[in-house]
Amino acid sequence: AQSVSQHNHHVILSEAASLELGCNYSYGGTVNLFWYVQYPGQHLQLLLKYFSGDPLVKGIKGFEAEFIKSKFSFNLRKPSVQWSDTAEYFCAVSGNRDDKIIFGKGTRLHILP
Amino acid sequence: DSGVTQTPKHLITATGQRVTLRCSPRSGDLSVYWYQQSLDQGLQFLIHYYNGEERAKGNILERFSAQQFPDLHSELNLSSLELGDSALYFCASSVVSAGYNEQFFGPGTRLTVL
Numbered sequence: 089a090q091s092v093s094q095h096n097h098h099v100i101l102s103e104a105a106s107l108e109l110g111c112n113y114s115y116g117g118t119v120n121l122f123w124y125v126q127y128p129g130q131h132l133q134l135l136l137k138y139f140s141g142d143p144l145v146k147g148i149k150g151f152e153a154e155f156i157k158s159k160f161s162f163n164l165r166k167p168s169v170q171w172s173d174t175a176e177y178f179c180a181v182s183g184n185r186d187d188k189i190i191f192g193k194g195t196r197l198h199i200l201p
Numbered sequence: 202d203s204g205v206t207q208t209p210k211h212l213i214t215a216t217g218q219r220v221t222l223r224c225s226p227r228s229g230d231l232s233v234y235w236y237q238q239s240l241d242q243g244l245q246f247l248i249h250y251y252n253g254e255e256r257a258k259g260n261i262l263e264r265f266s267a268q269q270f271p272d273l274h275s276e277l278n279l280s281s282l283e284l285g286d287s288a289l290y291f292c293a294s295s296v297v298s299a300g301y302n303e304q305f306f307g308p309g310t311r312l313t314v315l
Binding site for chain 2: 192
């Protein structure tokens with residue numbers, strides 16, 4: 089069955105700390121991978137996506153993610169977080185011919201000023 | 202602003218009632234997706250329409266139904282409402298129906314069933 093697992097439900101960091109949010113997926117076939125972010129009171133928006141090519145993907149606001157096929161993982165990273173990164177982060181997977189995206193349950197990130 | 206609009210923003214109703222949520226996709230987008238977001242279940246895919254036709258169903262209850270109209274806006278109908286249906290309902294749109302396409306999300310409709 090298709091699924092996405094996000095390792096941490098809640099993460100608290102201080103400003104300038106490094107961030108890594110884990111994401112593992114279960115899916116047969118070619119995958120497309122996404123990280124979406126939901127800032128407090130706002131709608132979901134795309135942070136970055138992987139379709140093919142370089143497995144290290146750079147997104148907006150200094151975020152990046154690495155697709156490791158052998159580990160079925162797509163972890164999100166940022167070297168130095170800011171208070172404004174406080175949000176909920178969702179990892180998602182789809183197939184090329186899929187008509188749906190499967191989302192993980194999300195990770196709530198709190199950055200302490 | 203993603204360009205996807207949803208109305209109403211908030212909806213409070215009683216158990217057993219029926220409500221309709223509306224979504225207008227971004228200009229030019231043919232695909233509309235509906236999601237339910239709750240604290241315990243996370244973000245659950247409900248249903249996908251492409252150019253008026255149903256393309257995929259997820260964890261959508263039989264009490265729920267949706268349609269996409271010729272002008273491409275979509276409506277999600279929820280009937281015989283239960284307390285557990287209280288959630289945030291998002292719609293998203295994309296240009297075409299393919300897994301590699303980014304979906305653009307609307308602001309959501311918060312449904313409270315009392």
